């Protein structure tokens with residue numbers, strides 16, 4: 001039920017994001033989802049790619065500091081209040097969300113939210129109990 | 144670890160009360176001044192400063208006398224600063240002299256005996272006793288380190304292995320087979336030994352019989368001490384000396400490890416502001432100045448060591464009454480003045496090394512914005528200090544900034560940079576980019 005994500009430390013200066021995309025593209029790694037959290041000095045780039053381990057090795061070899069984390073992908077129902085009902089469930093169960101970001105599925109056109117939780121396993125249990133649709137890793141990597 | 148001896152080698156001199164000590168110091172200082180009055184270099188210096196040895200009535204009067212520097216020794220190379228005729232000199236040593244002429248020092252027979260006694264004091268303070276087997280891996284030669292420790296250990300009655308430097312595998316064989324219990328070398332060589340023992344497929348914590356290490360010859364941090372103690376399973380102690388002033392034997396740690404006791408009945412310590420030469424009150428950080436009040440061959444008056452430290456006069460638990468000096472925090476030549484605060488790159492390094500798994504490459508960037516100086520500490524990120532959550536990453540930066548502020552007494556901005564963002568250089572000086580100049 002978990003999705004592998006890689007995080008990359010990048011300095012906040014022009015060209016670093018493009019450099020990450022370039023080295024991955026050169027080796028044929030496809031980026032499925034991306035988010036950047038940044039301060040004035042540095043940023044943490046999070047990627048979901050079609051081949052996590054290969055991407056991690058390539059980036060490390062190119063001199064980046066990389067870590068691998070597990071996140072959860074949730075499909076948001078295409079109806080008003082879809083996202084807020086999911087957040088409501090998490091809030092009620094006191095599940096702490098470290099961060100989240102969204103992207104749109106290319107084929108189905110549905111919104112997918114990527115969640116990073118403090119306690120990933122507990123969070124998955126809560127979501128499942130409430131019948132919320134969790135997308136498996138293979139589904140996301142193969143988008 | 145507690146089986147180490149807490150003996151004091153020379154309780155008469157190491158546990159004197161301060162007023163008796165000061166009386167002895169003044170008497171010895173005046174005798175020494177009478178002797179250096181015949182050295183042409185001092186005659187000239189005192190005359191230029193408009194003082195006479197007859198103006199020195201108290202220990203505080205010492206501040207009236209001019210400083211002696213390494214440059215004086217160079218100008219009087221090789222024997223110009225000697226205060227005794229050559230027939231009384233029984234030994235010559237000299238500094239490594241990496242640039243220009245080396246500095247030369249001499250010892251009379253009595254000086255060699257005194258030196259042995261001083262080294263015996265700090266080796267005893269580190270727990271070395273007659274039963275110990277002391278492996279000396281300093282190079283024997285013009286350098287004072289190996290001979291100093293050799294004489295001290297022999298005086299204590301330990302069995303000395305005069306191994307000298309080089310050939311690490313052979314060193315390990317002898318350490319192991321001869322059952323050495325005390326190791327004398329540079330701190331970095333202690334780690335080399337641990338590395339090699341590991342590569343040979345053994346556990347350096349149990350492979351040897353070592354209990355204690357006496358390390359010197361280069362500056363080292365508390366972080367390095369912890370690493371050596373952990374990896375070799377020994378007590379690692381520090382001692383201090385410089386070839387111009389006797390060599391090792393100026394000061395050494397007791398097992399309390401809270402500073403090195405300076406053997407004040409032989410050396411008068413002062414702390415000065417390296418910029419102005421002004422004597423600073425007790426407890427302040429500055430350059431250590433030493434006056435050799437016992438040595439016969441080449442007693443130096445107010446010698447500027449260039450080493451930065453701080454003196455502590457409160458009583459140590461070991462029973463010694465002698466003042467304690469901090470581990471040297473760098474050379475006065477490396478000192479940076481930022482917003483009027485004296486900052487040493489080693490202080491910043493110490494904070495960075497305290498962070499678990501950090502051991503980072505860093506660089507200091509000093510700039511001037513308007514009239515204000517700013518200090519930025521750039522730290523290369525590695526996997527141990529990289530967090531996927533921004534909250535944790537920022538908390539890490541903030542905690543580093545807080546620790547730096549406590550340690551150096553000024554706000555420094557910490558900036559995380561990508562690995563390899565900082566150019567690799569030999570030596571510390573290149574870790575500093577001062578954009579205020581030029």
Ligand SMILES: [Zn+2]
Nearest residue numbers: 397399459461
């Ligand atoms: Zn003590």
